[in-house]
Amino acid sequence: MTGADDWTSGTPALLLHTCADCSARWYVPRSRCPACGSPGVRALEPAGTGTTVAVTCLPGEGGEIRLALVDLDEEVRVLGRTVADVMPGDRVALSFPTTPPQPWFEPVTGEEL
Numbered sequence: 001m002t003g004a005d006d007w008t009s010g011t012p013a014l015l016l017h018t019c020a021d022c023s024a025r026w027y028v029p030r031s032r033c034p035a036c037g038s039p040g041v042r043a044l045e046p047a048g049t050g051t052t053v054a055v056t057c058l059p060g061e062g063g064e065i066r067l068a069l070v071d072l073d074e075e076v077r078v079l080g081r082t083v084a085d086v087m088p089g090d091r092v093a094l095s096f097p098t099t100p101p102q103p104w105f106e107p108v109t110g111e112e113l
Contacts, residue, residue, distance in 0.1 A: 004043040012096035016044045025076050046074045048094035068105045080105050
């Protein structure tokens with residue numbers, strides 16, 4: 001497995017993982033493929049676009065925290081923060097506007113489709 005950094009280590013990136021043997025893809029890093037058990041795991045940087053599956057709001061310091069569950073175009077589901085106008089079914093794009101970096105999903109404009 002590659003030791004590439006992502007947002008959890010302070011790098012503004014979200015990394016998926018893929019199996020060289022069965023082509024399965026997933027988000028949480030593992031040393032072996034969860035589908036076939038192969039050690040042939042590689043990091044993959046996604047395109048960063050997807051479709052919102054669900055949105056929820058949680059109370060937080062300084063206001064609500066809005067979270068979105070997103071099916072990335074690479075067919076992997078991830079969770080990240082989002083802006084108030086994102087709804088289920090919306091196309092969204094990944095960004096890292098905060099320091100330290102955290103994944104955010106914002107609406108995709110017509111030019112980004």
